[in-house]
Amino acid sequence: MVVIIVLIGLKMKSNHRKEKVKDNNAFAVFITTVLQKNSNFIKKLIFIILTIAMLIWLFFFSSSSFYGDFNLHYTKEGDDGEYYLNMYQHLPTTPIAVYKLIDGYDKYFWVLYNKDGKEIWHSPHYAYLNDTIGGLVIPTKKSNLLRYRSNGGWETVDLTDKINQVNGKK
Numbered sequence: 011m012v013v014i015i016v017l018i019g020l021k022m023k024s025n026h027r028k029e030k031v032k033d034n035n036a037f038a039v040f041i042t043t044v045l046q047k048n049s050n051f052i053k054k055l056i057f058i059i060l061t062i063a064m065l066i067w068l069f070f071f072s073s074s075s076f077y078g079d080f081n082l083h084y085t086k087e088g089d090d091g092e093y094y095l096n097m098y099q100h101l102p103t104t105p106i107a108v109y110k111l112i113d114g115y116d117k118y119f120w121v122l123y124n125k126d127g128k129e130i131w132h133s134p135h136y137a138y139l140n141d142t143i144g145g146l147v148i149p150t151k152k153s154n155l156l157r158y159r160s161n162g163g164w165e166t167v168d169l170t171d172k173i174n175q176v177n178g179k180k
Contacts, residue, residue: 072135073100073107074119083118084141088148093130095148095156096121097141106136116140120158122148122169128176131156131169149173 077098084097097118102108110117116138122131133139139160147157147166154170 068104071103073103073110074098074132074135074137075103076101077119077121084143086143086146086148088150090150091125092151093122093124093149095146095158096123097143100138106138110138116161122156124173124176130172130176131167133158133160137161 077096081099081101082096083099085094086097087094097120100107100110100117100119102111118139118141119135119137120131120133120139121129123129137160139158142159145157145159145164147155149156149169154168154173156167156169158165158167
């Protein structure tokens with residue numbers, strides 16, 4: 011879209027080099043004025059658009075947004091079989107993820123499912139966890155607590171609300 015606007019502006023610039031814009035088309039006046047007076051504005055506009063596109067890419071295409079059997083590393087089932095936790099490897103979709111995958115440590119994320127395969131919980135999207143499963147506590151019918159090792163130590167999450175939401179209870 012930006013390319014089309016710039017091309018239209020260049021065409022208008024070549025057609026209206028010596029004469030002023032005669033019609034009252036605001037778009038034409040804007041493009042002609044910008045291209046004649048300040049070409050740095052176009053460079054700044056392109057830079058801003060590319061920066062916004064890069065930020066959108068980093069936010070919406072996190073390395074843990076896409077997962078399935080192709081990046082499944084490990085599955086641990088709960089004691090009573092009611093829930094299971096899958097450990098997935100981050101995908102190299104961002105510069106941070108590429109670094110973490112090359113580094114070799116803390117390159118996983120966790121997703122908790124019920125026995126029907128419905129997703130209940132996902133570790134934070136930008137958390138790069140290690141594959142330590144010792145001390146891991148998966149929820150059961152009696153306890154809705156999940157305990158896992160994060161970068162800052164052991165985390166305990168109460169999943170009562172999320173479990174009720176997935177099961178249709180309020």
